[in-house]
Amino acid sequence: MNVLKAGARAFLHLFGLPAALLALWWFFAARSDSFYYPTLNEILSAFGETWFSSRIVDDVLPSLWRLAVGYLGAVVLGVTLGVLLGSHRQLRALLEPVLEFFRAIPPPVLIPVLMLFSGIGDSMKITVIIVGSVWPVMLNTVEGVRAIDDVLADTARCYGITGAARLRRLVLPAASPQIVAGMRQALSISIILMVISEMFASSSGLGFAIVQFQRSFAIPEMWSGILLLGLLGFALSLLFGLLESRVLHWHRGLRQSQKGEK
Amino acid sequence: MTSTDVKSAVRADSGLLDVRGVQKTYYGSGRTVEAVRDLTFSVGTGELACIVGPSGAGKTTLLKCIAGLLPPTGGEVRLGGARVQGPPPGMAVVFQEYGRSLFPWMTVADNIALPLKQKRTPKPRRAALVAEALESVGLRDVPHAYPWQLSGGMQQRVAIARAIAYEPDVLLMDEPFAAVDAQTRAELEDLTRSLWRNLGMTVLFVTHDIDEAVYLGQRVLVLSGSPTVVMEDVAVDLPAEREQLSTRALPRFAELRAHVYEQVQRAKTFHTAPAAGASA
CATH class of the missing domain: 3.40.50.300 (P-loop containing nucleotide triphosphate hydrolases)
Incomplete structure (x- = not known):
């Protein structure tokens, strides 16, 4: 009984506010006679027609593919560089000013530059996503690696845990709370860059489709694309939350036990 | 001394710890501290x-x-x-800071087994050593708990169990x-x-x-x-x-x-x- 109650409450928490907002949207848009603000009914029917069609294969899947490759590329690259920089003080001192400079460049301005080098295909978009999303992962990883407890590090050394085992058993788990925090930031940056890179110069993708709808005055379809992006972001965030609670359950428990003591 | 005697003498001396004239000075910037x-x-x-x-x-x-x-x-x-x-x-070491010497992302049993894995102790032997070590520090019931779920004294017992399972x-x-x-x-x-x-x-x-x-x-x-x-x-x-x-x-x-x-x-x-x- 209590489980049911708790489940219902969680469901309400998750979907209560979105449902209320949708209801408000529906209510106010229903009386709209503006061409640019179609009613929610129109948008929802356009949603079905637009996205449950060949566009899934033509636009949605290419977008998701670029997002996945770009994001995972950024995570792998960011963690690798972060571990290297975090474990070598001299390397860090050498590279820090350069990295600060690159980090300060807003990634979308790289699109025109990258178009010159890698054209307007998938590789350009994936590169943009990687270049923009790698920073939070890398910088957080550096912090995480630097913050490894020295007693824990000494313990690992005493028991001969060195090299690859050290990386796998000590460095990565110890830095995982920070790595995951960086990955969360990188996820939203990746989605933004996926859309922007597709808006610039493209022949497929969600960003491309939305701009195309807008230019051809297919306004309900344009809105439906924005809705789809929102839903996509929401779904990915939920997925990420699941991953986080699996990977970091020990960290939450540790923090709670420390709070209990103090 | 026969050859077996030599052998057993070597074996018997494997735990001989000899500290000879050890000296440790820390050189800081403009400041040297002679600690030992x-x-x-x-x-x-x-x-x-x-x-x-x-x-x-x-x-x-x-x-x-x-x-x-x-x-x-x-x-x-x-x-x-x-x-x-x-x-x-x-050699195995037990540190004062038990809360910082156990891996918080591993269960008690995994903490004890990790150094053995690193030593490439075969799996059945490893399991036996872990169980034996937990038994001998009086923590038979908690192999699947995480260190932070235990009291300070129990955590230090786990650290001791890890040290003795290592057979130092x-x-x-x-x-x-x-x-x-x-x-x-x-x-x-x-x-x-x-x-x-x-x-x-x-x-x-x-x-x-x-x-x-x-x-x-x-x-x-x-x-x-x-x-x-x-x-x-x-x-x-x-x-x-x-x-x-x-x-x-x-x-x-x-x-x-x-x-x-x-x-x-x-x-x-x-x-x-x-x-x-x-x-x-």
């Missing part, structure tokens, strides 16, 4: 020796040099005849019970002695607690204040069977305790008043 001046002592195979000294006597520095975690500036440490140049395979020749303990309550501390002291007697490894136990040193050790090495030297090597001639109440009530215990206490007091001013110290 000259330490020479040895602990025989299967011996339990305690090291006491006033706080700031470089006990932790010494222990890190012995464990191969810190290179000494001068002198050398030998374990079983081989020079220590990094953490040697036959030498066990180093760096003020292991300084952060647990008095009740737990007495239990852990008795646990340490019984494990040492059952397993026969060499134990070097660093503490600032004089009572603890006398109660646990066969020998107590008293260190001077920094820069550190060995001031005295006290043999503890108490019976091998020790018990918290009766042993501590022995007149000999009180004498030894008083003697070591005086030495530690003297240690604090050992370098400022060496003449008085020498004549005492």
